[in-house]
Amino acid sequence: MFQYSLGRNNAGLVVIGDTLTLRDLYRRLHEIAEASPLTRGAKGEFFLGFAYEVRHAMQGDRERFKPQEAQEVGPAFGFRVVWPFLLGIVATMRASMAFFPSTSGQQAVVYSLESMLEDAIRDAFKTRADAVQNAWRQLRPEHDAFLTPLLDARCAAFCSWTKQQRGTYLPALLESTDPMYGKWLYSHKDQPPAALLDPKELESWVGADWPSVRW
Template identity: 25%
Template sequence: MLTMKSTPNHTGVKISGDYFDLDELNQAIYRVIGQEDQYYGYAGSRMRILGISYEIRHAAQGDRNVDFVFNGLHEHTMKQHGFIAPDKNIYFSTEVLWPELIYAAVALKDFVKFYQQDKKFPLWDVHLPVIFRFQSLVLDCLQGHVPTAEFDTILKAFNQPVTVNDYAIQYVDLLNLKYIGMTRQQREQSLSAIAMKLAVQDQDYTTFRNQVLAAAVPHKKPIHEIAIQAEYPEKLEW
């Protein structure tokens, strides 16, 4: 079963599951976000979601964390059925920064809408429930780390028809780096505010986007291709 849990320092979220859980999620992401350049104005958002997909794929291959999880098999059950088997399953996991994961949950709303439009019977699609569960798990994990009143506001923001068309994805980097630079306590206190900034696209985002556009227009580059002067630390204290 796919699970999400905030890391000890609240730097990000640990996404866990067995091989089939992670592979199913990865396959669903690939299907829903479509082919490269399929949706105009969404190349940058697609790249960010693929970054998470990359981590999930490597986790499923055993390249990240390996955990042993109790599988519900008790000693009396083995005696009853006359066999001996391990009482733990192998789970794989990877960590993703909180702002990065929240943005993916927001951006997937647009991709889900496009995907549903292309399907004659989207209600019976096997990939959409996987994506919906992924988004729900992000919010459920978030709920455990923000005050109830603030979480209700975040939920309302997530339900608004805000599009990430031509989104300045560098803003996610800005929030990631700002978040990494905080103390554990500061992260706990600012998590709801960051979630709102990603869900609503406030004045700070608008100002930032205009700055990126000003750099993109003279060179006739798409907004997502503008690089920012910032580097991630080689190692994170999750």
């Protein structure tokens, strides 16, 4: 079972689990990456960047937590993840399982991550939680450019934002990974919604390194 701790400045969260939980997550990520057509080539390398963090957390290279409850045995380990990266990776895991005969173990890991995220989103975004949840659920990882370059660039842009910008624009950032986003925005150029983002600004982050996220 996964737990979480919210980061500062609306940056993201620390995903927390014991050794067995993280080991199982690491295994399932590699199984999905190998079987899914959504994680081929550079997209697979980007996807497995999440597994890289899981592995280092298991090794004690990230964050370590003492048992909080009497029934917990041994320490738990955690790793920091920015919001758009985590939401995009979990959405890709879910979408990938439509392309191969997924196992109960793979499905259980995804359900557990989704359950954790639902709680974390409500905890972090309060009145904006529904907007974030809806944008997350409508992600389209089947689109060929979803992981790279789109999600990669959106994560870079997100890291550059202030706390207020992250809280306001995360739903629009997720929506902007839709291939029709720019055309839809253009059709509403006379009266654009307040929380939409300029596609040209987002495009400028393609291929850029992620700035320091200020945890």
